[in-house]
Structures are given as C-alpha cells and as structure tokens.
Amino acid sequence: MLIAVTNELAHTLRQTVLRLARRVRAERADDAMSDSKLSVLFQLANEGPRTLGSLAESERVTPPSMNRTINALVEQGFVTRESDASDGRKVVIDISDAGRRLVKETRRRRDAWFSSRLAALTTEERYLLAAAAPILRRLADQ
Amino acid sequence: MLIAVTNELAHTLRQTVLRLARRVRAERADDAMSDSKLSVLFQLANEGPRTLGSLAESERVTPPSMNRTINALVEQGFVTRESDASDGRKVVIDISDAGRRLVKETRRRRDAWFSSRLAALTTEERYLLAAAAPILRRLADQ
DNA sequence: TATTGTTATACTCTATAACTATA
C-alpha cells in the first residue's frame, strides 16, 4: 500500500517537475542566449571565477566544447578570459558586468513568472507549498 | 509581507524544480535517445497517431526539423509513417511496439529514481508532498 | 612526462528557402 502510493506520487511529481521546468526555462532575459551559455554564466555568478577545465567538468562537457562556449561568451562581452598568474597553462574565466546584468534579469523574469502563478493560489495552498519546498529541495540536492 | 514571502517561495521553488528536472531527465531507458526524439515518442504514446505538421507545432519546431526527427525514429523502428487515406498530402506518424516499450521503460526508470528518493522520507513528509503535488500540477498546467 | 588548453574535423539538431505533390 505504501509502495503503491509512493510510486504514484513519484509519477505525478516527475511529470509536474518536468513540465514546470520547461515553462520556467522558457523565461530568459535574452532569447538569443542558449541554455549552455546561460548555465555557465549562472555558475560564474554563483561561484566566482573558474578555469576552463573546471567549468567543463561541472557542466559535463569536454574542454574543446567549453572552449567554444567561452569564445562565444567572450565575443558577446558576458565573460572575460585571462591567463592564471601562477600557472601559465591555465586560463581563468570570469563573468563581466554585462554578464551579471543578464543573469540578474533572467533570474528576475523566472521568479516573476513563478510569483505571478503563486499569487493566484489561496493562502493555505501557498503555506502548503512553502512547507513542501524544503523537502523537494532536499530531494534535488541528494 | 505576503509579497516578500511569495517571491522567496517562487525563487526556491524555481531553483528546486530546475534542479530536480535535470536529475530526472538524466534517467533514460536508452542513452542514445535524444530529448527531442523521446519527447515525440511520449506525445504519440499519450495522444495517439498525429500528422507531421501537428507534431512539429506541439513540439515547437519547424516541419523540416520534425521531418528529420521522424526519419531517425522510423529508421530506429520506434515509429511508423503512412500517408493519410483521405488526404494524400498528409502523413500519419504512429508509435510502434518497440517505441511503446522504450517509453514504458523510460517512464519506469524515471519513476524509480523518484520513488527511491521518496522512500527515504518520513511518512509525514510524503503526505506533505502528496498534498502539494496537485497544486504544483495546476501551476504547470496553467 | 603530465597537465591545460586549443585547433581540426565531424556528427546531431535546429533553422530558412526552395521544391513537389495534392486539394
């Protein structure tokens, strides 16, 4: 009985999460910005400057692939590329002011999309979601 | 006060939803199957046979792009392509038995991933998520 | 000799433009 309920809940939550994610992801500050580039910008904004190899690893792409992504972002003025002072083999990628503005604007729009939908709920429903949020958060972080 | 709470909740839920979706999407029955192809298979499994143009529209890609996706799926044996009996311009795409098996197996694996995580929660936490699920569902469907 | 990044090349998925077949 418990197992059946858990499986059904898992099914519903999975569908819901995938659908919501699709909607949220569609909300960008700049429609010309691809998911892969935006993801790099969010990483740099959250965790500070990184080497190319480190970015490639955490985005799970190869170094040549990340190199191309970074080239495009440098050309667009959203990141900077500098050699590491202490190890000449490395290059350090950092987000620019324009990059930060783009990240901020994208976050704002995505949050706004969600907020407008939450505002249409009853107070009780919002309380419920507020209680559920940290549990979902733990699932995602596992 | 309400607005601040709603905004923070929106922010947390957005982050959580995106992160969970990334994890769920990584669970596939066949790693050689791209998101775009899998999405078409899920549509056909859920809603029955469709024309090429109708699939292109609901997946928000162009007809030539969908045509290529369908060609690949036909070659792999996951869908069939037939001309419409009543209108020779149209082609009708349907899922094959192999396609259905792939969809089923992918669903099973994704559900299993979620189920195993839900099983680690307390009974109360699961109740909370079960109550929150339909609310999230409504947000996604809006 | 190992590590870090880059260049060369190819494959997949997407698009727009032009074409064919049918209504």
Added chain:
DNA sequence: TATAGTTATAGAGTATAACAATA
C-alpha cells in the same frame, strides 16, 4: 492558389583526435 511535406543548405553545440605551451 493554398496546404502538407520534403530536400538543400547553413548555423550552433557537441564530440574525438591531434597539437602547443607550460609545469
């Protein structure tokens, strides 16, 4: 003439293999 689909061609993002620079 309009609609449904296909073919031709190009751009973005990814990969592997080979190369260059530095440790």
